[in-house]
Amino acid sequence: MTIYLPVGWTPARAAGKSKVGFSQCTTLEPWRVQFNKDIQAEAKNHPDIDLIITDGQDKTEKQVADCDNLIVQQVNVLLISPKESAGLTGVVEKGIDAKIPVIVLDRNVDTKRITQFIGGDNVAIGKAAGEHAVKLLGGPGKAAGNVVEIWGGMGTQPAHDRHDGFHAFTDKEKGIKYLLNNQSGDWKQDKAYDIMTTALRNNEKIDMVYGHNDPMAYGAYLAAKDAGRDKDIKFIIGIDGLPDEGVTWVSKGQLTATFLYATPGAEGLRQAAKLLKGEKLEPVITLPTMLITKENASEILKKNG
Numbered sequence: 001m002t003i004y005l006p007v008g009w010t011p012a013r014a015a016g017k018s019k020v021g022f023s024q025c026t027t028l029e030p031w032r033v034q035f036n037k038d039i040q041a042e043a044k045n046h047p048d049i050d051l052i053i054t055d056g057q058d059k060t061e062k063q064v065a066d067c068d069n070l071i072v073q074q075v076n077v078l079l080i081s082p083k084e085s086a087g088l089t090g091v092v093e094k095g096i097d098a099k100i101p102v103i104v105l106d107r108n109v110d111t112k113r114i115t116q117f118i119g120g121d122n123v124a125i126g127k128a129a130g131e132h133a134v135k136l137l138g139g140p141g142k143a144a145g146n147v148v149e150i151w152g153g154m155g156t157q158p159a160h161d162r163h164d165g166f167h168a169f170t171d172k173e174k175g176i177k178y179l180l181n182n183q184s185g186d187w188k189q190d191k192a193y194d195i196m197t198t199a200l201r202n203n204e205k206i207d208m209v210y211g212h213n214d215p216m217a218y219g220a221y222l223a224a225k226d227a228g229r230d231k232d233i234k235f236i237i238g239i240d241g242l243p244d245e246g247v248t249w250v251s252k253g254q255l256t257a258t259f260l261y262a263t264p265g266a267e268g269l270r271q272a273a274k275l276l277k278g279e280k281l282e283p284v285i286t287l288p289t290m291l292i293t294k295e296n297a298s299e300i301l302k303k304n305g
Contacts, residue, residue: 003115003116003280003281003282003283004096004101004112004113004114004115005101005115006096006097006098006099006100006101006113007099008099009099009100009101010278011275011276011277011278016048017048017049017050018048018049018050018076018077018276019049019050019052019073019074019075019076020049020050020051020052020075020076020077020078020079020269020272020276021052021054021067021070021073021075021077021078021079022039022051022052022053022054022079022080022081022268022269023054023056023063023066023067023070023078023079023080023081024036024053024054024055024056024081025056025058025063025081025082025083025107026055026056026057026058026083027055027057028057028058028188029187029188029213029215030215030240030242030244030245031213031214031240031242031261031263032081034242034263034265035081035105035106035263035264035265036053036265037265038263038265038266039051039053039079039265039266039268039269040053040265041266042265042266042269042270043269046269046273048276049269049272049273049276051269052070052073052075054066054067054069054070056083058083059083060083060084060087060088061087063080063082063083063087063088064087064088064090064091067080067088067091067092067094067095068091068094070095071091071094071095071098071100074098074100075100076100076276077100077101077102077103077272077275077276078092078095078100078101078102078103079102079103079104079105079268079269079272080092080102080103080104080105080109081104081105081106081107081264082104082107082108082109083107083153083156084107084153084155084156085107085108085109085110085155085156085157086110086155088109089109089110089111092104092109092111092114093111093113096111096113096114101115101275102114102115103115103116103117103118103268103271103272103275104116104117104118105117105118105119105264105265105268106118106119106120106158106263106264107119107156107157107158108157115275115281116271116275116281116282116283116284116285117283117284117285118264118267118268118271118284118285118287119264119285119286119287120261120262120264120286120287120289121286121289122157122158122161122162122165123161123162123164123165124165124289125162125165125239125259125261125289126161126162126163126164126165126166126167126168127165127166127168127169128165128259128289128291129162129165129166129210129237129239129257129259130165130166130167130168130169130170131169132237132257132291133147133166133169133170133208133210133235133237134169134170134172134173134176136208136234136235136256137173137175137176137207137208137235138175140172140173141173142175143170143173143175143176144173144175144176145175145176145177145207145208146177146178146179146203146205146206146207146208147170147176147177147178147179147206147207147208147209147210148178148179148180148195148196148199148203148206148208148209148210148220149163149166149178149180149183149209149210149212150180150183150184150185150192150195150196150209150210150211150212150216150217150220151163151182151183151184151185151212152184152185152186152187152212152213152216153184153186153187154182154184158212159184159212162212162239163212166210179199179202179203179206180195180199183195185211185212185216185219187212187213187215187216188215188216188219189215189216189218189219189222190219191216191219192211192215192216192217192218192219192220192223193219193220193222193223194223195220196209196219196220196223196224197223197226197227200223200224200227200229205232206224206229206232206233207233207234207235208233208234208235208236208237209221209224209233209235209236209237210237211236211237211238211239212239213238213239213240213261214238214239214240214241214242214245214246214249214255214258215238215240215245216238217236217237217238217246217249217255217258218236218238218245218246218249218254218255220236221233221236221249221254221255234256235256235257236254236255236256237255237256237257237258237259238255238257238258238259239258239259239261240258240260240261241258241259241260241261241262241290241292241300243300243301243304246258246292247292247297247300247301247304248297248301250292250293250294250297251294251297251298251301253294256293257291257292257293258292259289259290259291259292260288260289260290260292261287261289262287262288262289264285264287267285267287271285
């Protein structure tokens, strides 16, 4: 992947007070709310930048309209975190054709003309979750148990990457059986609750839940608790690692583990500022992850106040 800048765009064009537009796909998820807080906090370090944030309200057509509006406002850099790749690629191309460099955050789009991509490595995080699941279910070569996997949005690449990474480890274990077939919770706690309620009704033995994010893992936990079966399900794994959610739920023993999936908000604005100053960017920035269990959850909560 190489860095791409629109023909005709130069840092000099962005001299003086600059406008950076950020198209967020939704604020219905806590991770997205934290995402916005992170980019707004970073914006305070750049008084020469006016940051404009829009909310796609979890609708592709609304996010397309938001991007169109930012293009009309002639922002100097467009940041976008797409709801889904295919539906947002066209308007990203439109922005690039209007000589606006685009930095894509978290979920990518289907064009190579973007200036930079920033996000976590969802395949690597999925692999780490799968490796941890095998360990919890008995270890390599001996792992066994019935697993419920609750997907994020089926049209989003992170969900597929988290699935593929997880199965790279767990599919080697003949003793692991999956009870559901691609059930999407669309990253939402309430939808995961409903999926888990059905899974509990149809299966007498469930050993583990793998949620593609913490709210869905927690929704599954609540369903198991309401059914009086939360003590029977030993391991519930999530991804996100927000202090007020995943880390807290792990510290209380409600989730067995989660994996940090840092928001790219602050880094996205820092990179936009570098671009506006004419500094060189890397085409891809991969944000780090870490395993969070009951052993380190308390320390993480202390560091976050």
